[in-house]
Amino acid sequence: MDPSLISDPREAKWVAETSQLLDRQLEIEDEIPPVSIFQVPETITSKKPEAYKPQQIGFGPYHHFQPGPYSKMQHQKLLSLPRVLKDHEIPDFRHNVLDKVEKLVPVIRACYETFLRDDDVTMAWVFAIDGLFLLDLFRTYDRGNPVNKRLLLLAQDIMMVENQIPFMVLKEINQALHSSSSDNFSPSIFRSFCEINSPLELCSRLQAPSSVQHLLHYMYFSIINNRPRPPAPSPPSPSPSPSPPSTHDNLPVVPIQQSLDIASVVETVIDLTHLIEKVPDKEIAQLYEQTITSLPEFSTTKTTIPSASKLVARAGFRFQDLPQDEGIQHININGRSFYLPRITLNRDSEVILRNLVAYETLIMLDSDSDDYHPLITEYMGLMCGLIVNVEDVKLLKKENIIKGDLGEDEIVKIFVEMSGGCMLSLKSKEKSKLQEKIDEVNKVYESRPMMKMEYLLFEKPANWVRVGLTRIGSFVGGTWKILAFMVSIVTVFMLTYQAYCDVYGCEKNNLKLLLPYASS
Known part of the structure; x- marks a missing residue:
């Protein structure tokens, strides 16, 4: 036209x-x-x-x-x-x-x-x-x-x-x-820039991609292709030394029973009931709704993998750094030895990591083939699970897995923020090798006697209480005394759980039942 x-x-x-x-x-x-x-x-x-x-x-x-x-x-x-x-x-x-x-x-x-x-x-x-x-x-x-x-x-x-x-x-x-x-111009023009700025180790120059679309493409494939050159015969790796038993696994159940005086628990329930009866009906209703909302989370919340410090302290794992020529595809668990690649974190690292994850996500979404796997996304998901506090960072720094000039608090902030939404869920037809390794770790961690006891003592009763509260709430109508009594029981239950966490540690000790009037 x-x-x-x-x-x-x-x-x-x-x-x-x-x-x-x-x-x-x-x-x-x-x-x-x-x-x-x-x-x-x-x-x-x-x-x-x-x-x-x-x-x-x-x-x-x-x-x-x-x-x-x-x-x-x-x-x-x-x-x-x-x-x-x-x-x-x-x-x-x-x-x-x-x-x-x-x-x-x-x-x-x-x-x-x-x-x-x-x-x-x-x-x-x-x-x-x-x-x-x-x-x-x-x-x-x-x-x-x-x-x-x-x-x-x-x-x-x-x-x-x-x-x-x-x-x-x-x-x-x-x-x-x-x-x-x-002049023989090739993607090697990017090499020095990437060596200085990449948070993760690159493959050798011989293994680096010879055909690329741009700089980010070069860095991405240099990271995921980091693997040893054709191996020479090497002596078999020594079998891992027996892991020391977790101190938490050896703690007897008796102290818990001794520390909980049944008479004092009953007295606390009665006192709390009298206190809550003085609270306006509207606030009791709000607290009831909040309790109903909190208990399902308490009884079902799971993490991808326990944090590094918990794996060491409670399950006897130990972390070791991989050789320089072994990257994220070589993450391995041998017994209770956890092998991770080194990561260098400086002022630019968070932005570069976020864009590597974004690029991987976008090329996978744009591709019709199954050639791409979310390798960096999975690795970052693993690190976000392992690093949740300063103790985790200190532990991984000590083992030479984390390097760079960022402080512990800054590193924690990076992984906590990245776990909150920059990584889209990329479903694959079958589990990756890394996902299988994480499953191995979780299986070992959750098989500890203390984990089973926590489930029997707290998670299962929490589910029963939730069901009971839900059914009571459906027919009591304005009978606030019954609701007040039930909420009192839940409050004591939660306080007992918190005391347990303080002594023995648990997976969900950040869950708290907020009582805005409890201190009055």
Whole structure:
């Protein structure tokens, strides 16, 4: 259709632009690359959006013109451009670089998940400026010279999913800069940058991916492919020494019986009943509803895996770090020895980890094959279960599993926040090796006598009390004394459980029945 026949000028402009872009796309003779640069959905970004949107520097069509990063770094990009051109003796930027990038733009568009409305000329300028800046930055890292603090501060932005520049752009610009030489340009340009900034160990240079879509792609596959080179014969690993019995498992049941005086318990129930009778009916009803709500959680809540400090103190596990050439696919449990890869946590690590997880999620959702498995997502889920307090961090630091300059509190915050929503549930047809290992750990942990006693003494009675309260509430109507008496029993039950937790430890000692008037 002729755009001039459309009455609305905005629609006419859209038809003309779309027609032109489509014609350019149909002229492409090269192989169309797969989608590899995504916009991260709100389901992932909602808890911490600043971890996915560049704060210092924006690259590519998604973020080059973002106001904050643009105003901060556009001047620096333009300042580096003439220096790079001069170093490579490029007299004419438009002819030598820009025109070549513009010819590539129709192919580049296929790398992006969303439709890019900017025209080819604008896109060529964006990719040429951003590509030259990144090439210069990677060369700076690659030379082994000290990297100035300003560039170090950009690392987390450079690693974001939405901020990636296709490798083909960098390759095209590099060829333009080295037209008279046979410069062998490969993804190894990313190596030094990734070695400095990756939270997890990378595979060897020989095992590193030789064909990549962009920087994040290179780091991701360098992490998950970290495995030993073809093994030489090695002596069999020594059998694990018998784990010392958990002190908690050896605690007798008698002290619990001695510490609970039945007469005092009955007296406490009566006192609490008299106290609650003085509370207005409306507040008793609210407390009743709260009790009904709390008990199911008390009796059914389960964690993915117990924390590191609990596994050590209560089940006799011990943690050890894997060799440098063994990554997340080599996490192993041998007896009660738990082998984990090292992780280095610095100021940029959380953002990089979040974007690695997001990238893995998005490539899996975009792929129809079963070739991808949520390896980093599962690993982070494991670490979020193991690290819930400072004691867990100290333990893993002592075993050289956690390194870096972040404090214990900061590390706990990272894993607690990441467990709260940045990792989507990616269901697979069968259990992964890591999930099977976690099941092994949980089976050992839950088979302890103390865990069985906790279930019999507290979780099962809690379920009975919940059922009883629910049925009573359905017919007592305004008989608040009965409700008050039942709530008193539950309160004593919860206080007893809390006392048990203080002495013996338990899985749900953070669950508390809140009584706003209890201190009055």
